[in-house]
Amino acid sequence: MKRVIALLMENQPGALSRVVGLFSQRGYNIETLIVAPTSDPTLSRLTMTTNGDEKVVQQITKQLDKLIDVVTVSDLGESDFVERELMLVKFNKNSIASDEIEKFEGKVVFEDNEIINLQFVGEPDKLDKLVETLNTKEPLEIVRSGSSGISSNSKTLTI
Amino acid sequence: MSKKQTSGADALIQSLHKEGVELVFGYPGGAVLHIYDALFNQSEVEHILVRHEQGAVHAADGYARSTGRPGVALVTSGPGATNAITGLATAYMDSTPLVVISGQVKSELIGTDSFQETDMIGVSRPIVKHSFLVQKAEDIPEIVKKAFHIATTGRPGPVVIDIPKDLTDSNHTFEFNYPNEINMRSYKPAKTGDPKQIEQAIDLILEAKKPVIYSGGGVIQDNASAELTELAKLLKFPITNTLMGLGAFPGSDPQFLGMLGMHGTYEANMVMHNADLIIAVGARFDDRITNDPKQFALKAKKIHIDVDPASLSKIINVDVPVVGSAKECLSALITELNKQKIDTNKVEPWLKQISEWRNEHGLNHSMLDIVPDNGKILPQQVIQSLYKETEGKAFITSDVGQHQMFAAQYYFFDKPRQWINSGGLGTMGFGLPSAMGVQFAFPEDTVACVTGEGSIQMCIQELSTCFQYGLPIKIINLNNAALGMVKQWQDMQYGGRHSASTYENSLPNFCALSESYGHVGIKVTKLDELESAMKECISLKDKLVFLDVDVDPDEHVYPMLEAGNAMDFMHLSKDKKTW
Numbered sequence: 252m253k254r255v256i257a258l259l260m261e262n263q264p265g266a267l268s269r270v271v272g273l274f275s276q277r278g279y280n281i282e283t284l285i286v287a288p289t290s291d292p293t294l295s296r297l298t299m300t301t302n303g304d305e306k307v308v309q310q311i312t313k314q315l316d317k318l319i320d321v322v323t324v325s326d327l328g329e330s331d332f333v334e335r336e337l338m339l340v341k342f343n344k345n346s347i348a349s350d351e352i353e354k355f356e357g358k359v360v361f362e363d364n365e366i367i368n369l370q371f372v373g374e375p376d377k378l379d380k381l382v383e384t385l386n387t388k389e390p391l392e393i394v395r396s397g398s399s400g401i402s403s404n405s406k407t408l409t410i
Numbered sequence: 411m412s413k414k415q416t417s418g419a420d421a422l423i424q425s426l427h428k429e430g431v432e433l434v435f436g437y438p439g440g441a442v443l444h445i446y447d448a449l450f451n452q453s454e455v456e457h458i459l460v461r462h463e464q465g466a467v468h469a470a471d472g473y474a475r476s477t478g479r480p481g482v483a484l485v486t487s488g489p490g491a492t493n494a495i496t497g498l499a500t501a502y503m504d505s506t507p508l509v510v511i512s513g514q515v516k517s518e519l520i521g522t523d524s525f526q527e528t529d530m531i532g533v534s535r536p537i538v539k540h541s542f543l544v545q546k547a548e549d550i551p552e553i554v555k556k557a558f559h560i561a562t563t564g565r566p567g568p569v570v571i572d573i574p575k576d577l578t579d580s581n582h583t584f585e586f587n588y589p590n591e592i593n594m595r596s597y598k599p600a601k602t603g604d605p606k607q608i609e610q611a612i613d614l615i616l617e618a619k620k621p622v623i624y625s626g627g628g629v630i631q632d633n634a635s636a637e638l639t640e641l642a643k644l645l646k647f648p649i650t651n652t653l654m655g656l657g658a659f660p661g662s663d664p665q666f667l668g669m670l671g672m673h674g675t676y677e678a679n680m681v682m683h684n685a686d687l688i689i690a691v692g693a694r695f696d697d698r699i700t701n702d703p704k705q706f707a708l709k710a711k712k713i714h715i716d717v718d719p720a721s722l723s724k725i726i727n728v729d730v731p732v733v734g735s736a737k738e739c740l741s742a743l744i745t746e747l748n749k750q751k752i753d754t755n756k757v758e759p760w761l762k763q764i765s766e767w768r769n770e771h772g773l774n775h776s777m778l779d780i781v782p783d784n785g786k787i788l789p790q791q792v793i794q795s796l797y798k799e800t801e802g803k804a805f806i807t808s809d810v811g812q813h814q815m816f817a818a819q820y821y822f823f824d825k826p827r828q829w830i831n832s833g834g835l836g837t838m839g840f841g842l843p844s845a846m847g848v849q850f851a852f853p854e855d856t857v858a859c860v861t862g863e864g865s866i867q868m869c870i871q872e873l874s875t876c877f878q879y880g881l882p883i884k885i886i887n888l889n890n891a892a893l894g895m896v897k898q899w900q901d902m903q904y905g906g907r908h909s910a911s912t913y914e915n916s917l918p919n920f921c922a923l924s925e926s927y928g929h930v931g932i933k934v935t936k937l938d939e940l941e942s943a944m945k946e947c948i949s950l951k952d953k954l955v956f957l958d959v960d961v962d963p964d965e966h967v968y969p970m971l972e973a974g975n976a977m978d979f980m981h982l983s984k985d986k987k988t989w
Binding site for chain 2: 260261264265268269272276306309310313314316317319320321322410
């Protein structure tokens with residue numbers, strides 16, 4: 252089962268490698284991973300998606316929490332949450348028509364005589380389906396950001 | 411008046427002094443020369459020069475395990491740092507509090523593949539509790555404070571401080587301030603157990619008819635032996651210890667079942683398999699205990715007390731998990747139980763069953779009375795002779811293999827911190843250097859290193875350190891001229907094909923070797939010489955003695971769990987098994 256885990260960690264060199272290293276060391280999978288500083292510059296927020304049953308995810312969150320640089324961990328799946336992913340796609344200008352872009356809810360973020368870059372934002376599952384469709388139109392490159400997530404209740408991941 | 415200015419190197423030594431560090435085990439090299447110069451100029455922190463960095467970390471480890479205080483090692487960059495890795499992994503697996511300081515190349519050279527450069531933080535990452543790469547000399551005091559705090563609290567473990575050479579240079583000085591307290595928002599280990607969980611544990615304890623206490627190294631780490639013993643006595647519950655937990659409950663007490671697990675006693679493993687309640691304290695249900703986790707103690711409810719939340723329900727699902735320090739949680743249980751009426755008669759039939767198991771297949775504790783037909787000395791006899799001669803009071807360190815198991819089975823450890831071995835990582839070469847750490851901490855006590863001719867050769871260079879510092883360690887070498895445990899497995903599972911497990915007459919004369927290092931060597935080849943030789947060995951109070959005993963090379967360690975089964979599947983001898 253896919254799970255989304257979010258955590259806050261000290262914004263320090265080496266902190267990320269401890270998190271990533273933990274996954275390979277203990278044989279867990281990372282499907283996607285995003286890290287960025289928060290509005291508190293001493294903290295980074297990391298969001299990852301992983302696969303595993305309840306027991307595995309529990310171990311993952313406990314092991315993450317044990318890392319000294321990790322301040323707090325949350326398995327977002329414990330409550331309702333919103334998950335979104337950003338996808339950028341590059342086409343030859345003549346590969347995709349503007350009405351199709353509109354139909355797929357894409358946004359043109361760059362355009363010249365040869366190239367057009369599109370931006371899509373959505374739930375990862377929907378982007379998966381969209382990729383299948385877009386692949387029939389010979390995209391030059393597809394880049395996905397990996398999932399970001401936020402819980403849908405008043406609970407926040409703060410310290 | 412302004413405070414005295416210090417260099418980073420001086421600040422490091424002063425910080426160690428502030429932490430109460432008396433001994434540092436280390437080995438100098440380019441990246442730590444400033445630190446060694448700072449050591450030279452003071453007398454508060456004594457430096458012990460080992461012969462290999464692995465020895466430094468193991469010695470610090472032995473010091474830490476025997477005293478309960480953090481051990482400190484100092485190594486240089488590159489090979490110095492990588493040589494420390496086995497020591498770090500050993501300490502990590504057994505949760506020993508260590509602070510290991512490694513020199514690093516100058517800040518400006520990091521990442522350039524410069525001479526003796528290794529990414530110590532990267533290399534050590536999976537085997538440390540935490541690590542620090544110092545970036546400013548002024549940060550050294552705070553980092554040292556944090557390192558000791560992290561190493562010694564919660565589930566203890568080794569912490570690395572990697573210091574680039576330029577940050578210890580005396581051309582840069584600053585005002586030394588050592589923080590009194592440290593507050594880390596990301597690190598707050600639990601202490602007391604949740605009262606609700608304690609209450610649930612009490613309910614299970616009062617109901618149990620076939621209970622057992624299974625305790626591990628966590629009890630020793632947390633100095634909770636008195637509480638553990640009190641609880642066991644109060645309830646009259648039988649108790650077994652893991653390899654790491656031996657000594658937490660008096661080994662010679664009849665309530666003690668012996669060690670459990672892979673080479674645990676018949677009665678301990680039978681009790682675990684048939685129990686209706688297992689109270690695990692500071693133990694982690696590792697694979698040397700559970701055998702097949704799917705078949706582990708299926709009839710038992712389980713209470714698990716551990717300071718590390720990640721240890722709970724990691725391998726075995728438990729009914730009542732209690733996160734907290736062993737000492738605090740055991741005290742809470744005792745306090746609550748004292749309010750209850752405890753009916754110890756309820757466990758009487760269980761205790762009777764246990765004594766039947768013990769009589770049936772328990773270990774023979776009068777091995778010295780046996781005279782084997784083949785005239786050879788049994789390794790167990792050497793341990794019993796050592797036990798007798800030291801009156802059970804010696805510190806025993808060991809290496810890894812058959813000798814380690816024989817020591818664990820046949821020496822009754824009545825006190826915590828008396829038995830020091832590499833249980834988790836299983837590091838050959840640990841015995842002698844860890845014994846040095848113990849002997850430094852307890853100069854008046856007998857410290858014996860039970861080893862084999864394989865393990866001892868993995869850190870034998872430390873015989874030189876022992877001579878330099880006059881450490882009168884007793885090395886008890888169970889010499890079977892083979893890698894005994896490897897050979898045992900080859901006998902049992904590989905049709906007796908002894909692939910690379912014997913030395914083909916290439917072993918040194920250990921007595922002559924020890925003598926060349928300035929020590930005493932005593933060779934024993936006959937059983938009737940054993941006890942007098944042991945007496946002589948132990949009585950030479952001021953000398954390191956290498957007692958090299960030829961033991962029966964065909965002896966196996968039993969009981970032994972049959973892999974892939976429940977805990978009641980045991981080999982009891984070469985031709986007897988329980989199934």
